[in-house]
Amino acid sequence: MPATAAFRPIVFALAALSFACLLGAFFNFWTMHWFGCWVLPPATLVLIAIASVDKNRGQSGPRMWIVQGAIGGLIAAIVYDLYRVPFVLAGKPLFNVFPQFGLLLAGASKTAPPQLVHHLLGWAYHFSNGAALGIMFLAMVPRPTPRVLLLGAIAWALVVEGILLCTPYPTFFGLKLDSQFVLLTATAHAIFGSALGLWLRWRLPKLMAKRDARLAVG
Numbered sequence: 001m002p003a004t005a006a007f008r009p010i011v012f013a014l015a016a017l018s019f020a021c022l023l024g025a026f027f028n029f030w031t032m033h034w035f036g037c038w039v040l041p042p043a044t045l046v047l048i049a050i051a052s053v054d055k056n057r058g059q060s061g062p063r064m065w066i067v068q069g070a071i072g073g074l075i076a077a078i079v080y081d082l083y084r085v086p087f088v089l090a091g092k093p094l095f096n097v098f099p100q101f102g103l104l105l106a107g108a109s110k111t112a113p114p115q116l117v118h119h120l121l122g123w124a125y126h127f128s129n130g131a132a133l134g135i136m137f138l139a140m141v142p143r144p145t146p147r148v149l150l151l152g153a154i155a156w157a158l159v160v161e162g163i164l165l166c167t168p169y170p171t172f173f174g175l176k177l178d179s180q181f182v183l184l185t186a187t188a189h190a191i192f193g194s195a196l197g198l199w200l201r202w203r204l205p206k207l208m209a210k211r212d213a214r215l216a217v218g
Contacts, residue, residue, distance in 0.1 A: 005142070007062045011050065012139040015069075017043045018132035019160075021125075025104060026168045033107035036125075047135070065138040068203055073134025076157075076195035077127050083191050087184060094184075097173045098122035110173070133160060134196055144204055150197035157193030161185055 021035040047066050054063035084094045100110040102118030105125060114122075137156045141148060165185075170177040 007050070008065075008139045008142075011047070011062055011065050012136050014043045014047050014050075015066075015132040015135035015139065018125075018128050022101070022129075022169075023167060026172055031107070032101070032104040036105045040128075060142075060144070064204070066135055068200065069134035069136070069138040070131035071134070072196045072199040072203070073131040073137075074127055075199050076134065076192045077130025079195040080130070080188055080192040083188055084184075092184070093175070097175075098126055100173055101125045130192070133157065133192075134200075137196065138200070144200065146201045149200045149204070150194070153197030153200065154190055154193035157189040157196070158186065161189040 017035075017039055021032050021040055024030045024035060025032045051063045051066040054061050081095075084092075088094050099114035099118045099122050102120065102122030102125070103110050103112055103114055105121045106118055108118070133156070137153055138144070140156075141152060165177070165182065169175075170181075175181065
């Protein structure tokens with residue numbers, strides 16, 4: 001499979017469906033339950049298929065965008081959550097949306113008492129969004145230099161946060177949209193972007209070196 005620009009919008013769009021699941025629910029385009037059952041699973045399988053078929057394991061290509069983007073996004077999501085733990089322990093309801101995600105994915109009301117399965121579903125969806133952010137970012141970067149990977153990832157994470165704040169996200173989940181909340185969520189997303197960019201800056205040159213070594217042997 002040639003790594004051409006034509007694959008970038010395809011990979012980007014497939015990864016973006018993770019966010020579309022939630023954004024569409026805000027505007028009553030669909031429910032998260034319907035979207036999570038009938039759209040996200042096949043889209044995920046298509047991404048896996050694209051990554052499996054693409055044999056280009058070098059610095060640029062669909063396989064790299066999907067695999068390294070997803071890994072980087074997952075790592076960044078963990079760092080993002082660890083940063084927020086002290087604030088959660090201090091009483092900030094930053095993790096309260098996760099069981100609500102789970103309730104909506106299960107087809108229940110977001111105000112219903114969440115069970116363990118709803119917490120698990122919600123956290124899984126949260127981490128899928130982290131992976132999606134990583135994939136989407138790499139699919140947008142034609143020349144992944146160290147500077148672009150770091151600064152671009154931070155900018156990308158902040159842009160996504162800005163978009164979310166312009167949607168009904170805060171009111172939909174009963175969050176108080178004040179200056180403290182905006183500052184906290186902006187710094188958390190900047191940390192997400194930093195973690196994503198640092199991972200990619202470390203990982204991509206190693207992949208490039210391996211590819212060059214294989215070409216030299218071949």
